[in-house]
Amino acid sequence: MRLVAMLAAALTAVAFASTTTHAQEWPAKPVRVVVPFPAGGSTDRMTRLVADELTKVFKQQFVVENRPGAGGAVGAAQVARAEADGYTLMAGGFGPHILGPASGVKADYDPIADFTHIVMMGGETYIFGAHSALGVKTITDVVRLANDKPVNVGSPGTGTLGQLMVDQFRLKVGGNRINHVPYRGGAPLQTDFIGNHVSLASLPIAPMLPHIATGTVVALAVSSSERNPALPDAPTLKEAGYPEIGGAIWFWLAGPKNLPEPIVDRVNKEVRRYLATAPVQQIFMRDALMRMDTDAAALNRFIAGEIKRWSAIYREIEPQK
Numbered sequence: 001m002r003l004v005a006m007l008a009a010a011l012t013a014v015a016f017a018s019t020t021t022h023a024q025e026w027p028a029k030p031v032r033v034v035v036p037f038p039a040g041g042s043t044d045r046m047t048r049l050v051a052d053e054l055t056k057v058f059k060q061q062f063v064v065e066n067r068p069g070a071g072g073a074v075g076a077a078q079v080a081r082a083e084a085d086g087y088t089l090m091a092g093g094f095g096p097h098i099l100g101p102a103s104g105v106k107a108d109y110d111p112i113a114d115f116t117h118i119v120m121m122g123g124e125t126y127i128f129g130a131h132s133a134l135g136v137k138t139i140t141d142v143v144r145l146a147n148d149k150p151v152n153v154g155s156p157g158t159g160t161l162g163q164l165m166v167d168q169f170r171l172k173v174g175g176n177r178i179n180h181v182p183y184r185g186g187a188p189l190q191t192d193f194i195g196n197h198v199s200l201a202s203l204p205i206a207p208m209l210p211h212i213a214t215g216t217v218v219a220l221a222v223s224s225s226e227r228n229p230a231l232p233d234a235p236t237l238k239e240a241g242y243p244e245i246g247g248a249i250w251f252w253l254a255g256p257k258n259l260p261e262p263i264v265d266r267v268n269k270e271v272r273r274y275l276a277t278a279p280v281q282q283i284f285m286r287d288a289l290m291r292m293d294t295d296a297a298a299l300n301r302f303i304a305g306e307i308k309r310w311s312a313i314y315r316e317i318e319p320q321k
Contacts, residue, residue, distance in 0.1 A: 026086045026263055030061040033253075034090040036075025038068045042124045042206070042287065043251040047091040049283070050121055050253065053274045054267070062089075071159060072096030073107045080109035084116070084258040092117060092254035097303060099159065102310035111307065116259035117299045119268040121275070123248040123290035125224040126161055127205050127234065128153075128169070129217045134199040139220050139240040142200065146177035153178055154198040156186040161249050162202035164310075165223055167317045168245040193217070204249075205231060205288040224248050230288035247310070248290060252299060264296050 033051050035044050044066065051062035067075035076096040082088035097111040109115070130136045136145060145151055153169070155162035163182060170178040181198055183189035186207070193201045194211055205228055211217040212231065219234035223246050227236055237245045253271065272293055274280060284291060294302065 026260075027058050027060040029087065030063050031058075031086065032088050033062050033064045034075045034079050034088070035064055035066050036068060036072035036090065036093075036096055037066065039066050042122070042204075042249075042289065043091050043093055045287075046121045046251065046289070047253075049280070050271055050274065054270065057270050070107075071100055071105070073100055073105070073109075076111075076115075077108040079254070079256060080114040082256045084256040084260075086255065086259060086263045089118070089253055089255045091121070091251050092303075093251040094161065094249040095159075097254075098250075098306045098310055099161075101307050103159075103314050112300065112304055114257050115254045116257055116264060116296075117303055118253040118255060118259070118264050118296055119271040120250065120252045120292045120294055120299055120302075121271065122284065123224070123250040123292060125205055125222050125228055125248045125288070125290060126165055126202050127208055127222050127231070128165065128220040128237070129193070129201050129203060129208055129212075130220055131193065131196045131199045132215055132218055133196050134218075136220070137218060139237070139242065142220065143173050146173065150177055150179050151200060152181050152198055154181045154183055154189045154193060154201040154203075156189055156203065157182045157184055161223065161247055162186075162189075162204075164247065164313065164317070165202040165245065168313065169242070171317060172242055172245065209288060224290060226290075228288055228290065230285050250292070250302075250306075268296050 033047060035047050037043055048064050051064050054062045067078060072093060072095040075090060079088055079090040092115065100107055101111045128139060130142065136142050142151065153166045155166045157163060166180045170180060186203060189201055189203060190207055192198050193203065194216060205222065208217055209230060212219050219231055221237045221240040222228050222231060222234050223237060225236060225238065225246055227234065253267065275291060
């Protein structure tokens, strides 16, 4: 028995040494970074910034590839099946890893067990906004207005954070007084909102900043748990009296399960260092992005907690539809 135990210990040591050596040599060739969404969005832009920095740090190309489809599930499934050698990474995020599982959408992967979640890149929050012509200044004003007649609130569409914000709001103040108007994307909603064809909307903050600055749009509240630095005067929904409502679209670097720990630690360290630099902080302010500085273990706990939280929200919302 002692001989068997010694042999097992030796094999474990060899395997650990092999993994450590492999990680120290990594990357010896280009690294593919899958973005499971179309090019141009916040997740894509931030992933490209991070990939460029990792290219400089590790002296190998980190090549971003857009693989959109099924709310991010197509790209996520490809990465989940990839070899855990550090040469296939992805931009994990709200859709494929949190919203999809929470809403009960069937996918070819487990959002926790089939991935190594490495480091947070950033988060995007929404506002509840009103066109200035409506004459409201706060969420309370909207509720009072809805007591007299139903009001229409636009969102970028079904399955978006905007839709979930509106549905939660409807649930809290009375669904018969709030009409959800889902659009086919943020761009058409923004056009109608600025044109006052729909006077209330739940939209990402960044494209609204110029219109808030000119006074066309009133920021009634932000969806995040803390005030957004780019919009410091706008209260959170909690401050506005609705602590149960809120959320953000977070995105992070991930890879297949069982990525070598030394690789995870090195990438986590370098990305967190980069995100703390002044030029990146200026980008965060410009694009109204949120930052969360965590190690990999804390990131995994956060994702698991978000799945649990949004699952409960879905169970609350769905019976009301």
